[in-house]
Amino acid sequence: MCGIIGYTGKEKVRDVILDALELLEYRGYDSAGIAYGEKEGTVSVCKCAGRVADLRKKCGSLGQDATYGIGHTRWATHGGVCDLNAHPHQVGKVTLVHNGIIENYKELTKEYELENELVSETDTEVAAALLNHFYKGNPDEAITKLVGVLKGTFALVMLFADQPGRIFSIRNVSPIVATYSEAGAMLASDVTALCRFTNRYFVVPEYHILELLQDGVRLSTLTGETVEPEYQVADWELNSSEKGAYPFYMEKEIMEQPDAIRATMEGRIVDGFPDFSKDGLPDSVLKNCERICVVACGTAMHAGLIAQSLVKSMLQMHIDVELASEFMYADPVVDEKTLVVAVSQSGETIDTLEALKYAKKKGATCMSILNVKGSSISRESDYVLYTNAGPEIAVASTKAYTTQLTVFYLLVARIAYIRGKMSEDEVKSYIRDFEQVPAAVEQVLANKKQIHLIAKNVITAKDLFMIGRGLDYALLLEGSLKLKEVSYIHSEAYASGELKHGPIALITTDTPVVALITQEKLKQKELSNIKEVRSRGADVVLFIKESLQDPTTKEYETVALPNVRDAFMGIPASVALQLLAYYVSADKGYDVDKPRNLAKVVTVE
DSSP states (O other): OOOOEEESSSSSSHHHHHHHHHGGGGGSSSEEEEEEEEEEEEHHHEEEEEHHHHHHHHHTTTTTOOOOOEEEEEOOHHHHHHHTTTSSEETEEEEEEEEETTHHHHHHHTTTOGGOOOSSSOOOHHHHHHHHOOOOOHHHHHHHHHHHOOOOEEEEEEEETSSSTEEEEESSSSEEEEEETTEEEEEEEEEGGGGGTTEEEEETTTEEEEEEEEEEEEEEEEEEEOOOOOOOOOOOOTTTOOOTOSSSHHHHHHHHHHHHHHHHHTTTTTTTTEEEGGGOOHHHHHOOSSSSEEEEEEHHHHHHEEEEEHIIIIIEEEEEEEEHHHHHHOOOOOTEEEEEEEEOOOOOOOHHHHHHHHHHHHTOOEEEEEEEOOOOOOOOSSEEEEOOOOOSSSOSSHHHHHHHHHHHHHHHHHHHHHHHHHHHHHHHHHHHHHTTTHHHHHEEEEEOOOOHHHHHTTTTSSSSEEOOTTTTHHHHHHHHHHHHHOOOEEEEEEEEEGGGGGGGGGTTTTEEEEEEEOOOOGHHHHHHHHHHHHHOOOOOEEEGGGGGGOOOGGGSSEEEEOOOGGGHHHHHHHHHHHHHHHHHHHHTOOOOTTOOOOOSOOOOO
């Protein structure tokens, strides 16, 4: 859950590292640090608690002439947030940064008598001290000895004081990607940090030693065999991870959703039919499974809940949506007749990765819906469907969610067709209607000023409820999460029919309610539930499909949503709720992109 960068080449390393760390700050922003080699035998460290901007100020003019170094943004796991616990850690000739958790650091400290060498509370410094203990002039030998005794997950990037211009790395589970271009060699925990120089990269295989040199890279096994890197190409342009004129990445990414959805559709609609042949997904996989199980966390899990609603209504098929963090401990019913679908933006979510591995051991066919090529989950999957959303930098997910929904909408239609649940004409009608969704999202975005005004109705709330039924309830779970994440308002989504079974006791004149009505068959029941909370004094903000409006809905503060097929309202309604959360947070003066205590990519359990 930390950001790592390493560079050696022609550029001045301090600026390269600091600029890259700002791009990676969504992975952790408790503290930050850099280490750079100034002359043979000297590696200098500058680090501090706080943001990369604080680090930039602290570094001042230090290291301006250095051309190789490493950097780190931390999300604290072991030890509190302070300068001493910030990375890099330096012991003897070794300077090291780390992502992951070393589970046996206490045992190693005792076994190798490292206590007197440690000044921080981190597991990382133990790794640095132990590597220095093993180091006798040969980096590969020392690294091999180190990883032979470590337990846990790790991405380690290392400098040795007597190896100028060279950067070493090794990993287990926690990701590292690398590249070489005319500017030099570079590695990072996320491909977005490499985009300044190139969109070509390779994923460092687990338990392989990577060495960056100014004129190339070297990849080898622990037994010394040279391995040729397998380069991939990122689908986005080199400048697509920049914020541009937007004040926050979250707003930029919300506004990018029409194009992201179209990009995700592209190549998957052929002659008016959903088609996954370019993804290498055979119809037999979709036709022969007896049940579906979606495993995911947070926002991705909410996308699975929309899929669950679609599968039940369109396929009458058994489907479970499981929290990946609970999956292995809940005795899931998974076998060779189960299609397990893992959903993750980064493809590195550790809980989802471990759930997928568990499902594979049970014999399940495993498919993933991801946004990052070459990620850990993609390598564990039998089949991968990429969302083509481009880089998502803001911690609160927006376009990743709506593109995940896009894949699910197409996938369910394909399954319905090959299983005989929909005729050819019905599928073509479904796809024609679905192709109108990006334009509907553009309508929502064109209405963002009204949503901004509506947001002022809830900005002072301490507690807030969101209510809806059926598909609307599933959508509100995600809308409520967005509001919690970025505005810190205690927000809860409830199936509105459940209000009378307890939660309505919490409704007061100080508790605003956000209601959502997009399903014609549930409109009247939802309006009745809204009246129940209104009669208890709650101020109501109503998001409603335009065609469902009537004189009674004008009693409330209302946002009209564009008309698309009821089943597809999940995407435009979600975008409207994203805007609501965004404006509440921005107007409260918060850092929308970096909510407190959260990191974008969760790589530790």
